[in-house]
Amino acid sequence: MASITLTAEYGYTVAVSAVSTVLVTLLGYNVGAYRKEAGVPLPTMYAEESEAKKDKKKMIFNCKQRVHQNTLEGFTSFMVSLMVAGTRYPVAAPALGLIWCVGRMAYSYGYTSGDPNKRMYGGFGHIGDIGLLGLNIKMAFDMITAA
Template sequence: MVSFVLSPDYGYTIATTVISTVLVTVLGHRVGGYRKVANVPLPNMYAEASEAKADKKKMIFNCYQRVHQNTLEGYSSYLVSLLIAGLQYPRASAALGLIWCLGRVFYSIGYTSGDPQKRMWGAWGHIGDMGLLILNGKIAFDLITSA
């Protein structure tokens, strides 16, 4: 049987998972709230392109929806990377996770401003997930070469 001891600093990593989960939840609630403003009925995921072109509220709703979907598309790999990297580098993984979260906030603010090109305000958040990927690669390399 293999066992390992978690550093108390792993709490920072877990706290970051809580923060990122709250972020994803807030983004989802923003979609629901703006759905009413834009009058996009369920079960439609997005307003039709022709409707969005004619009605700025519907276009912005599509942006809210896209921010949430885009965040969810990368969330599982971010979360796995965060939790694995945190086993060896709990403070670094938490810091990188917070960078990812802040990047997503700025991405969301920019994207939903009415000018989707402003989503690039949060592009620097990829430093977080790229950093986590590098830490995971280092852990894998160390494990493989220690055998």
């Protein structure tokens, strides 16, 4: 039977989970804060494409909304991977988690600059995702083969 003992270093993993949650919350706040300025009333999720082509504020609003939504799409798997990998790799997992967070910030900065192609600034954040996935796969392999 496999067992997991959490060390004091697991606190780094917990800290990065808190940082990433604050990041996602701030991305959502940015959407809400810019909504009125862009003139996109609730409950409308996005400005119409034709409006966004004419009005840069509406286009930037759509970019802010997309950054937040895109981040949420992968947030659950990121958090699960972070928390699981952190049990065995309590320093490497949060380091990869911070890479993901910084990548998400760069992605947001680039995407909302007015040129959505600049979202690629944050592409390095995938190192965090892929690294955490690799740690989870290694953990699974080690646990299965130890049985």
